Amino acid sequence: MQLKTTFQVAATYVGAVMGAGFASGQEIQQFFVRFGHRGLAGIVLSAFLFSFLGLGMLELQDRWKVSSYRDFFDHLLGQRLGRWADGLVSVLLFVGMLAMISGSGALFREYFGISGWTGIFLTGMVIALALWFRGEGVLWINSVLIPLKFVACLGIAIAAIFLATTGDGEGIPILPPIIVKNWAVSAILYVSFNLTLAMVVFASLGRIVQKPGARLGAVLGGLALGLFAFVIGAALLRFPDIWGLEIPMVAVAGKLGDWPAFFYVIVLWLAMITAAVGNGFSLVSRVVNSGKLSYGNAILMLMLLLIPIAGVRFSQIVQLVYPLFGYLGLVFLPTILYFWRKA
Numbered sequence: 313m314q315l316k317t318t319f320q321v322a323a324t325y326v327g328a329v330m331g332a333g334f335a336s337g338q339e340i341q342q343f344f345v346r347f348g349h350r351g352l353a354g355i356v357l358s359a360f361l362f363s364f365l366g367l368g369m370l371e372l373q374d375r376w377k378v379s380s381y382r383d384f385f386d387h388l389l390g391q392r393l394g395r396w397a398d399g400l401v402s403v404l405l406f407v408g409m410l411a412m413i414s415g416s417g418a419l420f421r422e423y424f425g426i427s428g429w430t431g432i433f434l435t436g437m438v439i440a441l442a443l444w445f446r447g448e449g450v451l452w453i454n455s456v457l458i459p460l461k462f463v464a465c466l467g468i469a470i471a472a473i474f475l476a477t478t479g480d481g482e483g484i485p486i487l488p489p490i491i492v493k494n495w496a497v498s499a500i501l502y503v504s505f506n507l508t509l510a511m512v513v514f515a516s517l518g519r520i521v522q523k524p525g526a527r528l529g530a531v532l533g534g535l536a537l538g539l540f541a542f543v544i545g546a547a548l549l550r551f552p553d554i555w556g557l558e559i560p561m562v563a564v565a566g567k568l569g570d571w572p573a574f575f576y577v578i579v580l581w582l583a584m585i586t587a588a589v590g591n592g593f594s595l596v597s598r599v600v601n602s603g604k605l606s607y608g609n610a611i612l613m614l615m616l617l618l619i620p621i622a623g624v625r626f627s628q629i630v631q632l633v634y635p636l637f638g639y640l641g642l643v644f645l646p647t648i649l650y651f652w653r654k655a
Contacts (some may be wrong), residue, residue, distance in 0.1 A: 324494050325530055327458050336559045338414060353495065354498055355499070358502055359538020363533075364534070365649075368649065372387070381511070388651065401508060404512075410618060413619070435584060439589055456625050458586065461577065464544055469546075470566055551555050577589040592614060
């Protein structure tokens with residue numbers, strides 16, 4: 313039973329972070345690879361922080377017996393700041409879902425050469441269906457799809473590094489940073505942004521993740537994220553000719569042939585869905601807990617708000633919005649450490 317919980321928590325942790333931005337290579341490119349080989353050191357730093365802070369986060373949630381991210385923020389920041397954090401994170405979850413759905417549009421447009429709106433509508437329908445099954449559905453979809461995504465993406469990235477013959481990595485350009493100018497700060501911001509998402513997903517699942525074995529799952533999930541990010545970063549550094557694409561890892565897979573590229577597109581689409589489902593469940597649960605809408609109506613309202621604006625460029629969300637939320641989320645990292653150490 314503990315092994316099952318460990319696996320589910322690790323998979324959910326990976327699923328909360330490994331969305332469209334991560335698996336596509338866009339996040340790894342913007343937060344790490346733009347700094348050249350120093351970015352790989354940033355990935356190692358982020359893996360340690362993901363594991364360490366994930367452990368502390370789950371221990372606090374277990375100790376406080378929270379059942380929603382609003383409860384967690386009230387304990388962490390007090391009721392006044394908790395309300396502020398609640399509103400901020402609701403916006404963050406919405407933007408995270410927007411990034412996933414927007415990324416699906418870019419994926420369908422760049423790979424299949426069809427309208428991005430086809431991918432947007434299809435992805436929206438799958439997300440709405442998955443949300444209908446609530447918390448158990450979130451754990452199930454992560455437990456099934458995350459191992460498939462992890463093994464497939466890791467295998468393709470490693471194969472491209474060692475088997476592809478073009479792009480030897482010489483003369484790697486250093487992309488100018490948009491907001492962040494230091495590789496270590498960029499790594500911390502990346503953890504800050506994504507840990508906020510993971511924290512919200514875990515808090516929304518409540519007692520489901522407050523079981524023996526959950527803490528080990530958080531540590532293993534953090535290490536798995538670091539391993540995957542390192543391999544993707546190494547692949548992107550080897551092929552600087554594909555920088556600037558909306559979905560750079562599809563181009564990396566394409567260096568192995570058409571079928572690996574097609575397989576990566578399918579796996580990447582699944583990554584978008586699992587991350588969006590985690591964000592969406594947290595957001596819908598918050599709306600339902602407020603008593604304003606029923607669960608079904610909250611799902612419908614969320615889709616009606618998201619889909620019409622999902623045509624925004626995916627890379628713009630990653631470049632501008634993600635680092636800003638990373639700065640805002642920095643308040644959670646030292647607070648988690650304070651209460652964890654105090655306890």
